[in-house]
Amino acid sequence: MWSEDVEHDGRIAKLTLSEDGVLCWTNSAFSDSVILREDVLGLSRDRFTLTLFTFKLGKVGCFGSSSSRVRKDVVLHFRDSNTLDSWYQRMQAFLDNQGRPKRLYILINPFGGKKLAKRIFQQKVKPFLSAAGVSFTLQETEYRNHAKELAKSMEISQYDGIVCVSGDGLLLEVLNGLLARSDWKMAMKMRLGVIPAGTGNGMAKSVLHYGNESYNVENATFAIIRGNTHSLDVATVVQGQNVHHSVLSLAWGIVADVDIESERFRGLGELRNDIYSLIRITRLRKYRGTLAYVPAPGYEGSLDHISREDSDLLSSSIPDMNIEKGQQWGGYSGSMSVPEKSEWRIMNGNFILVWLMNVPWATQTVLAAPKAEVIPVRNLKEPLSDGFLDLLIIKECSRRELLKSFLKLSDGTHVKSKIMDYLKVRAVCLAPGGQVNGGVEGGYISLDGEVLARGAGAYGDGSKDPMCYGSSIYITVEKGLATVFCA
Numbered sequence: 001m002w003s004e005d006v007e008h009d010g011r012i013a014k015l016t017l018s019e020d021g022v023l024c025w026t027n028s029a030f031s032d033s034v035i036l037r038e039d040v041l042g043l044s045r046d047r048f049t050l051t052l053f054t055f056k057l058g059k060v061g062c063f064g065s066s067s068s069r070v071r072k073d074v075v076l077h078f079r080d081s082n083t084l085d086s087w088y089q090r091m092q093a094f095l096d097n098q099g100r101p102k103r104l105y106i107l108i109n110p111f112g113g114k115k116l117a118k119r120i121f122q123q124k125v126k127p128f129l130s131a132a133g134v135s136f137t138l139q140e141t142e143y144r145n146h147a148k149e150l151a152k153s154m155e156i157s158q159y160d161g162i163v164c165v166s167g168d169g170l171l172l173e174v175l176n177g178l179l180a181r182s183d184w185k186m187a188m189k190m191r192l193g194v195i196p197a198g199t200g201n202g203m204a205k206s207v208l209h210y211g212n213e214s215y216n217v218e219n220a221t222f223a224i225i226r227g228n229t230h231s232l233d234v235a236t237v238v239q240g241q242n243v244h245h246s247v248l249s250l251a252w253g254i255v256a257d258v259d260i261e262s263e264r265f266r267g268l269g270e271l272r273n274d275i276y277s278l279i280r281i282t283r284l285r286k287y288r289g290t291l292a293y294v295p296a297p298g299y300e301g302s303l304d305h306i307s308r309e310d311s312d313l314l315s316s317s318i319p320d321m322n323i324e325k326g327q328q329w330g331g332y333s334g335s336m337s338v339p340e341k342s343e344w345r346i347m348n349g350n351f352i353l354v355w356l357m358n359v360p361w362a363t364q365t366v367l368a369a370p371k372a373e374v375i376p377v378r379n380l381k382e383p384l385s386d387g388f389l390d391l392l393i394i395k396e397c398s399r400r401e402l403l404k405s406f407l408k409l410s411d412g413t414h415v416k417s418k419i420m421d422y423l424k425v426r427a428v429c430l431a432p433g434g435q436v437n438g439g440v441e442g443g444y445i446s447l448d449g450e451v452l453a454r455g456a457g458a459y460g461d462g463s464k465d466p467m468c469y470g471s472s473i474y475i476t477v478e479k480g481l482a483t484v485f486c487a
């Protein structure tokens, strides 16, 4: 424990610093403290003055009714500069030992969400980075897939993390760029962060939720500055020679239709999903298809309306997993553990929704997969890397039941609805087909909110879609492959 007399707010105070980094300043009139690791962005000093840039939980609102982090500078005056110098060095060394990033590569999508990403960065993110002494290289993305190209070719040794000021789409591009590198194993150690500035910000919400922090730009920035990390499962989606990676979600049916077709109502902001969901529930579509999956331990017998395996279908759908991994496509090409044929379960028929989630939150307001927090059988919490995908399925239901269940998406209680099957899986094979009852609009497969494939007659230009609708898509997951900054 170190101790010193300093001046704070015009009064003499006793300053103490414990071995574990708790700094207190106390006198007969006041007593306050910060935990350096958890409450402090950074420090600065001039000759006799030490300033702590704090961002600490405090009471806010009328009568202090709620708590949230509050940004405040704490100014402490020392009697001589040598003493100040040793205190400054001690505290700075403590912060430096926490694994905080020093150099970040920051990508901004100027067209994400309400096109506010640049302003969010200048007004909210940059002041925090300056206070924390974090240097950065800033790059605006100029076109679709630009972030992927940048991540593929960047000099990773020069940075301690890559941060996207965007929605989930840009993060997806960065992940795919890193996994396309020949040094992808090394690249996966690079910490990834997202500062929410898009329409869909499920990853930022999941990461903040994991750390019990409120969802906002400042908390997301602070989580990155503090440098805590967590491993993150990565899903790999394969169709023929075509490989894509995902960290958030894959959807087919009503969720994908809403996500993609509501693009034309961008001006409505977040409301666009709610309004378009109502339209799609009223004019409900069902798609023909086949869904095969390998259940996680503990979920083997969870559905009774499926057949155990269909050898022919599996043989034609699932890529030849004997092909040497990594050689077929270059870069990373999927999990090494290949499920046996006998492990598969198959569902045929009409589907309203098939939704695969890797993390709990699909967007900042949709808790799609509340059990993504829990490792099966062991029942331990591991929200970002349980090693499985959560699968939600709706086959048949009335419009009323569907609406009731969609109204519960914000708190995750929709999974208890009897129209929904909810389980954990290791692998999925999906063969999407056309609409039932002669509907002409083809469906979509969406990956982390972007179109992966679309059927004939679907909205938008499908000429550049990465995969084809109709052929089987095979999805596996690898536990903890990526690394994210976490709160």
Ligand SMILES: Nc1ncnc2c1ncn2[C@@H]1O[C@H](COP(=O)(O)OP(=O)(O)OP(=O)(O)O)[C@@H](O)[C@H]1O
Pocket (backbone or CB within 6 Å): 109, 110, 111, 112, 113, 114, 141, 142, 143, 144, 145, 146, 165, 166, 167, 168, 169, 170, 171, 173, 197, 198, 199, 200, 201, 449, 450
């Ligand atoms: N300068 C650009 N012009 C056009 N598209 C871009 C540009 N920069 C990035 N993009 C694309 O925008 C897509 C969406 O980005 P992001 O996730 O940041 O925003 P969003 O508003 O949440 O997305 P969505 O369009 O799904 O609502 C990304 O997939 C990316 O390819």
